[in-house]
């Protein structure tokens with residue numbers, strides 16, 4: 001299969017590209033800087049600057065991962081726009097690609113798996129959250145909603161769409177764990193605020209497994225929660241990580257300190273949702289790493 005991946009150079013994308021290549025698929029990767037990312041991608045990847053550069057090479061499937069990192073900078077109004085635009089523009093280009101393929105009677109992609117995030121649900125306290133749960137209206141929700149709505153336009157062209165609302169992705173070499181490990185390794189880790197907020201998480205290998213599962217299963221469409229079946233609170237996460245590292249986790253960070261340091265972005269650390277992968281499990285997807293203990297033992301081992 002010929003698979004077009006946006007954000008293929010990223011933390012999730014690199015692992016996905018490796019697995020797709022191993023499975024014998026042909027990779028079309030969209031990157032803003034093809035020369036810089038070439039050595040992060042499997043040999044033979046066709047890397048071009050824009051989605052629309054691939055109109056002469058129609059993909060059979062699309063995986064849409066591109067977007068400005070959510071937690072890299074304070075959420076100023078300008079940064080919020082960048083977070084939205086970077087996702088909406090690339091996703092809009094994918095819709096335009098379908099339009100152009102239709103106009104030129106090119107082969108249409110069969111399926112698109114498009115990233116979204118747990119932020120779709122906003123702050124849900126300790127309520128159990130499935131794909132049916134009504135969202136709480138806040139910036140993270142509005143961002144994900146807009147992203148999902150634009151992706152939804154591919155269905156007008158007969159493309160099957162699966163939206164993956166991703167939890168915190170865990171693995172070595174990037175993501176949130178790369179930021180958490182240094183203080184925890186020094187014994188300076190601890191919960192954020194009261195630690196009661198939920199942190200849905202997923203091992204990167206399982207996330208990539210879920211993407212491949214959704215690409216292959218013709219009967220699956222709509223939103224899917226992309227997180228392990230056993231989410232934990234922030235306090236549990238801190239305890240489990242510290243235990244795996246053989247260090248104490250006695251240094252809680254007060255909510256007020258995070259609010260002063262990060263402004264509105266502190267909500268990423270201080271609020272959450274007890275998100276469950278109800279639809280993936282109903283469909284028979286099996287997690288290799290269902291519990292945090294197992295996932296961290298694999299990653300840190």
Ligand SMILES: NC(=O)c1ccc[n+]([C@@H]2O[C@H](COP(=O)([O-])OP(=O)(O)OC[C@H]3O[C@@H](n4cnc5c(N)ncnc54)[C@H](OP(=O)(O)O)[C@@H]3O)[C@@H](O)[C@H]2O)c1
Nearest residue numbers: 007009010011012031032065066067068086117166168169
């Ligand atoms: N990692 C997580 O814990 C997590 C959790 C929930 C949701 N997600 C979502 O899942 C997707 C993949 O996550 P990831 O961790 O692999 O992301 P990532 O490492 O930050 O990579 C995303 C890719 O997007 C491209 N990109 C970055 N800024 C961009 C911009 N301003 N405009 C256009 N493209 C830009 C980059 O590709 P080039 O530089 O090659 O163009 C980058 O490699 C993201 O959309 C993210 O929001 C991730």
